[in-house]
Amino acid sequence: MVTLTHYLALSALLFGIGAVGFLIRRNALIIFMCVELMLNAAGLAFVAASRYRGLLEGQLTVFFVLTVAAAEVAVGLALMVAIFRTKRTTNVDELSGLRG
């Protein structure tokens, strides 16, 4: 029997992997992808809770999270390309200046 705990544990695992990736990778694009992974793990927990509690709200939340993620990706990647054009790098260690 697959219980809600199974799904929550899986979600925690994926979230943790995303968080570690966020900390250790130096490529801004991969850091961004790790954020997507963490959002996705949270979404899994929401949908699982929605199913096991019999409430539709969890799915709606994920729907909105997906929308926000798409908007975030559009602006974030535009920002990254703009940074790349001035600094010629996507390595976050080299992006230490506060003035462009």
Added chain:
Amino acid sequence: MLQGYAVVGLYLLLSFALLGVVLLLWWFLRPKKPNPLKLETYECGVQTVGDAWVQFRAQYYIFALIFVLFDVEAVFLFPWAVAYNQLGLYAVIEMALFLLLLLGGLLYAWRKGALEWA
């Protein structure tokens, strides 16, 4: 309900299996006499230059950016269209508001020349 998706999954597995079988069959049947000319991407025609890891031109990317946002809009249209029968005029007004706001975004992109191919 899940049985319906099981068919899809089975179909997916079958198509992968078929691909594997065909590739394996060819591997055993075909003669192996490679030469440099034969290993070219295009055996005749234009000479290939460089490798396949090229950088795209930046112009495509603004289209991709805007596409992502309108893709989300399309996804919102879908449940609206299905729930339309139960909601009537109310839903039309809500969606009209939604679309008008996004149309503003499209007009802005247009005026800024983001959609030009130059």
Added chain:
Amino acid sequence: MGELIAFYLLAGIAVATALAMVITRNAVHSALFLVLNLVVVAVFYLLLGAPFVAMVQIAVYAGAVMVLFLFVIMMLGAERVGGTTGLRWQVPLAGALGAALIGGTLFAFLRAPAGLAPVGSPPVPFGDPAAIGERLLTTYVLPFEITSVLLLIAMIGAVVLARDSGPEGK
């Protein structure tokens, strides 16, 4: 029983692809592993009786968003940038903190299991687009309209950021 096997199989794939995404050196491979991960999570959504959310996940996330990611990676030629260099103590520290995070949450979940069995058979219009659409346009109409403002802002932001720095070579 079959359900449990399916869960562990899919969970294994999900964790493996997530790990591969974090570990692999090449950003393009990383993005492709993430696509696989997103698809597996979409299958989980199907199993959990959320076909519409699964469809959206594939169409928006695994489709459009990841294509945009691949696009930018190829455009910047950033596929091989940076492994895990940087501060020397950062990797072990991040590993330890991440392990602590995972351990802590797992401990919390497993000690006080929310181990609910699924609520009977779900109500009939559960998770299908019509039910979601109806809820979206009645109870949650305000977030729905705010979403359109958000998308508008994102669009303007993207256009401004992409145009102001000017096309390359000009």
